[in-house]
Amino acid sequence: MKKYITLLLIAFSLLTFGQVQSKFVFGKKFNSVFQDLKNGSFKGTINGVLLLSNDKKDIILDFQGSEVVLNIEEAIEEIYDVSTKSYHGKTTSGKTEIIYQTYAGANGLQIQFNNQWFTLSGLDGASDSVINGLDYIYKTEKDYEYLILHFDKTVELSNYAYLLGLEKSTISKEKYKLLQEKTKILKVLPNSTLVFVIKRN
8 A cells, every 4th residue: 555655656746747847948048149248237129929818818918119128137146147137028008017037048937917927937946947838039230139039839827926925924834725726827828929129239
């Protein structure tokens, strides 16, 4: 009986590990002209659409020349990278904000939706994994760099980190279970595409 239970636990652990791993993959290098900078702030524009679904309805977020800012913040300890690069942009209406980040070999995406932040990020831990289903390409001209994000798979973001950040005290087992029940998923659908155009100087 003990052997049977042990096998079940191992199988469950492998399944859970596989689900977590499937959200991220080892990616290609961030070939950006800003990659080695320790700090700075650069302005530009963002264009494209994000096709979203929250299991109740589909939503389209459009970006038509909206302002975007690339903030480069120096790392406290230069373990894997000298800085974190954060692209902050808003939709055409200005009602919804997004943040795309890179650090070392990892990236992350945050979308503000219904006054909550939905996140998927590989920046914690070893920072060596990128979001599975999100392709990124850098193209450079004399005065501008283009960062093209294209989703070729459905990518799921959750509001769990946002809910956790609202807690002021130690999380008990009961509170942890309650947070899990409150957790919601926001899906970014395939063919969503964003183009960040950042002025180099």
